[in-house]
Amino acid sequence: MALKRAWGFLLLPALAVLAAAFLMPLANLGMKSLHLFAGPGREQPGLTLENYIAFLEDPFNWGLLGWTSLLGLLVVGISLVLGLPVAYFLARTKTRWRPVLFLLVIAPMLVSVVIRNLGWIPILSESGVVNSLLIALGLVSQPLKLFNNLAGVVIGLVHAFLPFLILTLATVIQRIDPQIEEASINLGAGPFETFCRVVLPLTRPGLIAGSLIVFTLAVSAYTTPAVMGGGRVLVMSTYVQQQIGTLLDYATGATVAIVLLVWGAFLSILALRFSKAEA
DSSP states (O other), rough: OHHHHHHHHHHHHHHHHIIIIIIIIHHHHHHHTTTTTTTTTBBBBBBBBBBHHHHHHHHHHHHHHHHHHHHHHHHHHHHHHHHHHHHHHHOOOOOOHHHHHHHHGGGGGGGGGGHHHHHTHHHHTSSSHHHHHHHHSOOSSSOOOOOOSSHHHHHHHHHHHHHHHHHHHHHHHHHOOOOHHHHHTTTOOOOOEEEEEEEEHHHHHHHHHHHHHHHHHHHHHHHHHHHHHHHHOOOOOHHHIIIIISSHHHHHHHHHHHHHHHHHHHHHHHHHHEEEEEE
16 A cells, blocks of 8 residues: 555656646636637636537538548548558568668657658659659659648648557557468468458457547647648648637637547547447
C-alpha cells in the first residue's frame, strides 16, 4: 500500500502537466462556446447553448463537417493502400537493413510539419519536379495542379500520417505466426489469397487502430490544409482559425472546435464497438 501511494505521488507532476497542457485548454474552449458573440474579441455574459443550436441549424456547418470527414476517409483509404504492403514487408523481412528501413519510415515525423509542407513546393508546383518529368515524358501537355488545392492537401496529409499507420500495422503483423501463412500455402492457397483470407483478418485490430489514428489526425490537422491548400481548401480546422484568428469570434470558433472533437470521438467509439461486434 505504501509503495502504491509513493508511485501515486510520483505521478502527480506528470498528471499536473497533462492537465495543464490538454484539459485546461479544452475546458477554456468549452466555456467560450457557451457565450454569445458580442463583437470582435468580446463575449456576452451568461451561459447558453445557442451557439450549438445555431451550428446544428446551419446547413453550411453540416456540409463542412461532412466534407472534413470525407477528407479524413480519403486520407485513411490512400494510407491503407500504401501502408499495408510496406508494413507487411517490414514485419517479415530478415534483412540487416531493417532498422534503417524503419528509420526511413519515421523520418518524416522527425521534421517540422511546416518544413515538410514547404518541401513539397519544388516537387508539386507547376514548374516542379513532378510536372517537369510528366511533360518531358510526354504524358501531359500542361502542368497538373498538384499544389494549393485538394490534391496538395491529401498528399501532405498522407505523407504526414502514413508512418503512424505503417508502424501500427507492422507491430500487429509481427505478432502473427508465419507458420499460419505457411500452412495456408501448403493447403493450396496462393500468396495473395493467403494475405487476403489469413493475414488481413488477423491484422484487423491494427487496421482499426491505425485507421482511427490517421482519421482523427487528418480531420483535426490545420497546418497542412493551410499550407498545401493555399487558403483554397476549407475544412473544420481552417474554419476555426478564420473565426478565432481573423474575425475574433471566439464563441463560434470554440463551438466548431468542440463539435469537431465530439464528432471525432463519436466516430472512434462507433468504429471500436463495430469491431467488437464483428469479432
